[in-house]
Amino acid sequence: MGGAVSSLKTVATLCLLALSTSAYAQSKFVQSHSAMGTIYSIELYANDAASADHAMQDAFDEIDRVDDLLSNYKPSSELSRINREAPLTPVTTDPETFAFLQRSMDWSRASEGAFDITVGPLLRAWGFFFHAGHVPDESRLATERERVGWQHVMLDARVRSVAFADHREMELDPGSIGKGFAVDRVVTLLRADGVMAALISAGGSTVYALGAPPGTDGWPVIVRDPRDGRGKAETLLLKDTSLSTGACTEKYFIQNGHRYCHIFNPKTGRPMEDVLQSSVIDPSATDSDALSTVVFVMEPKAAKRLLADRPQTEFLVLRASGACDSLHWRGAICRK
Amino acid sequence: MDRRLFLQGLSASAVAAGVLPVTAAAAEAQERSEADVAKQIAASKDSSPVRIGIIGPGSRGKELVRNLLRVPGVKIAAAADVYEPRFAQLNELCGYEVAAHKDFRALIDRKDLDAIVVATPLGLHATQVLPALKSGRHVYGEKTMAYTVEEARAIREASGSKALYQVGHQYRYSPWIRAAIARVQAGEIGDVTHIAGYWFRNNDWRRPVPADDPGGKLEHLINWRLYNQWSLGLIAELGSHHMDIANWIFGANPTAAMGSGSICRYHDGRETDDNVQVVLSYPQGKRFIFTSTTDNAKMGDQLWVYGSKGSLNLTLEDATFFYEPAKVKRVATGVEKGVTTSASYQAGGEMPYRGPGKPVELKDPEDATTIAIRAFIHCVRTGDRPIADAEVGYGSALCVVQADKARRERREVEVPA
Ligand SMILES: NC(=O)c1ccc[n+]([C@@H]2O[C@H](COP(=O)([O-])OP(=O)(O)OC[C@H]3O[C@@H](n4cnc5c(N)ncnc54)[C@H](O)[C@@H]3O)[C@@H](O)[C@H]2O)c1
Numbered sequence: 124m125g126g127a128v129s130s131l132k133t134v135a136t137l138c139l140l141a142l143s144t145s146a147y148a149q150s151k152f153v154q155s156h157s158a159m160g161t162i163y164s165i166e167l168y169a170n171d172a173a174s175a176d177h178a179m180q181d182a183f184d185e186i187d188r189v190d191d192l193l194s195n196y197k198p199s200s201e202l203s204r205i206n207r208e209a210p211l212t213p214v215t216t217d218p219e220t221f222a223f224l225q226r227s228m229d230w231s232r233a234s235e236g237a238f239d240i241t242v243g244p245l246l247r248a249w250g251f252f253f254h255a256g257h258v259p260d261e262s263r264l265a266t267e268r269e270r271v272g273w274q275h276v277m278l279d280a281r282v283r284s285v286a287f288a289d290h291r292e293m294e295l296d297p298g299s300i301g302k303g304f305a306v307d308r309v310v311t312l313l314r315a316d317g318v319m320a321a322l323i324s325a326g327g328s329t330v331y332a333l334g335a336p337p338g339t340d341g342w343p344v345i346v347r348d349p350r351d352g353r354g355k356a357e358t359l360l361l362k363d364t365s366l367s368t369g370a371c372t373e374k375y376f377i378q379n380g381h382r383y384c385h386i387f388n389p390k391t392g393r394p395m396e397d398v399l400q401s402s403v404i405d406p407s408a409t410d411s412d413a414l415s416t417v418v419f420v421m422e423p424k425a426a427k428r429l430l431a432d433r434p435q436t437e438f439l440v441l442r443a444s445g446a447c448d449s450l451h452w453r454g455a456i457c458r459k
Numbered sequence: 460m461d462r463r464l465f466l467q468g469l470s471a472s473a474v475a476a477g478v479l480p481v482t483a484a485a486a487e488a489q490e491r492s493e494a495d496v497a498k499q500i501a502a503s504k505d506s507s508p509v510r511i512g513i514i515g516p517g518s519r520g521k522e523l524v525r526n527l528l529r530v531p532g533v534k535i536a537a538a539a540d541v542y543e544p545r546f547a548q549l550n551e552l553c554g555y556e557v558a559a560h561k562d563f564r565a566l567i568d569r570k571d572l573d574a575i576v577v578a579t580p581l582g583l584h585a586t587q588v589l590p591a592l593k594s595g596r597h598v599y600g601e602k603t604m605a606y607t608v609e610e611a612r613a614i615r616e617a618s619g620s621k622a623l624y625q626v627g628h629q630y631r632y633s634p635w636i637r638a639a640i641a642r643v644q645a646g647e648i649g650d651v652t653h654i655a656g657y658w659f660r661n662n663d664w665r666r667p668v669p670a671d672d673p674g675g676k677l678e679h680l681i682n683w684r685l686y687n688q689w690s691l692g693l694i695a696e697l698g699s700h701h702m703d704i705a706n707w708i709f710g711a712n713p714t715a716a717m718g719s720g721s722i723c724r725y726h727d728g729r730e731t732d733d734n735v736q737v738v739l740s741y742p743q744g745k746r747f748i749f750t751s752t753t754d755n756a757k758m759g760d761q762l763w764v765y766g767s768k769g770s771l772n773l774t775l776e777d778a779t780f781f782y783e784p785a786k787v788k789r790v791a792t793g794v795e796k797g798v799t800t801s802a803s804y805q806a807g808g809e810m811p812y813r814g815p816g817k818p819v820e821l822k823d824p825e826d827a828t829t830i831a832i833r834a835f836i837h838c839v840r841t842g843d844r845p846i847a848d849a850e851v852g853y854g855s856a857l858c859v860v861q862a863d864k865a866r867r868e869r870r871e872v873e874v875p876a
Binding site for chain 1: 502504506525526528529530531552553554662665667776823824825826829
């Protein structure tokens, strides 16, 4: 008897505890922070301002740490050190940086070069880094092409070293995967801090929905439709997954009436034509970030083949021609 | 020449005379010192195995490990910590399993280590560094070298060519700080008499502690900075780097210290002050002042080096020179042209200079900790004496410990030799 009463009490106490620590009692906090050339913003639910503040501080410190690791603007970053020394000699790096490079090369291999973090010199030749876009002449392109190509990046997992084949002066550029990588690190950290609901956004191009706002099924994320005259958008609900978007709607230049996009086809060495926007949903933000470029560049059929056996990976590609390609996509945009 | 002065690029006579070492001897010493540095920091061609044991793989310890793993041939062979979760974190970081010890003595007893890294709270440094050195192993010891002057002396004595000691004052390896200080020592901003260090932050300096913490044991272990048992507060944790740089620039250790501090903002049970000021007196009336607050981040972390001809601003990322307005100039005499009167008053002369400075231009400055760690492994392999050696560690420990004593006793205290 006594035992039953006390266990009832325990249940009641547990319920109370559950109530007081559940997301229902929590408030929403937001903060943003600029790093890696973009603005990271976090919305999260927490019991009070002090714990929200600590979680935010931890998260932004982590983003700065990843920036110190992977920035190709900061000469003191690990990636800059690799870019400087790998043309000369194999560079031993730490396991985290090495894993990042391995992941990048894995996607290059799988996508047969559609995704390639060595494409920087071409973008530079086209003037994309300094808002000075122009079509470069063929001889410049030919020279720069020599310095591009993921298959020239030699990774030796045994000793964690990176070298550029034949002493090529290559440039590893984290732009198409680094933000996703930083977001994943933040997600791991916030979970460890006990955060149950948060939306982490790297300038809107990669977002991760951790849990869901209290009493809801997911964080609403809006995907725009940039195709002419449609002006429509769809709202998706995301929970414990990420969404990354690549688009030509913001970074591009127009020369002789033609619009040139900053997303390149490494094979042709030229900006992509026709594709306006790609979006990828994947439980890993690193992967969705990389894949948003993969599906942007690859032929739709090949992209579908590549991702067919990843049921948790969804993609959507919208083209100026009006075409709409998708795989596993939870939204209805292609059906409209 | 005294080894330490040599490494600081200063001639003993220049220091004794109280003049800045613009002499040929000093310039030569500086050059030799740069050659020494260059050798230590060069990318390593040697990838012979070096086995490291780490005591205290906490937040700094893990950063050191990350950098150690960037040096070819280095393996983290063992770790000691009293906080269990550290071992899993370390394994994840290394990508392999590191032998784990609950007691640091078991780590020191291992026979398979070439060097030991100590990155525990300050109050524990000497108890771990000393037996590690005595076991014949080279040691990378985090700053501040020790919690008391006696302990710092003991470490200085225990270290030598058989058991090298390098202190975690990585700014000694920072390319822009080295380049800037070399120019100061060559006389670029004249005679330096005054250095100011600001380290401002706007947060409570706390780290999250698991909710289940009977007796507040984890609170004391994780937030050790806030408690006197192991911590000398902001003076040690932040000020020690600045004090080391002041010692370096002045080419001497201070002779006296004043200190003050208060708990001004965070009345949360902490024991160390959240608002601290220090004045260190150097030979020939030179001064270093340090001020640190934890509820305003305007100044960030920066040093100002003031000389008769200009100033130098040092930060975590760069160095910038500023020059004093030109002084009187002798001009040719001739027929006076007359001057026009007006009613203007110019505050200009007393206004702070708000224009741009001249940044120290460096090709590809590398991260200071990455360099310091690579240099340490070079010394482990070659037996070369570290640039940030026990003398450097001892100098800044003297500043920290005595400044803290002055803060507690509310009086000026002597800094022993
Ligand atoms: N050079 C720098 O720029 C720099 C930067 C940060 C910290 N530090 C220094 O590094 C040291 C550690 O600071 P932190 O921020 O990493 O602290 P931390 O609390 O994160 O790490 C200290 C570690 O030591 C462990 N520890 C405590 N007692 C121990 C014992 N008896 N045996 C073994 N392990 C024990 C703790 O559990 C913890 O894992 C301090 O001296 C600090 O001043 C230096």
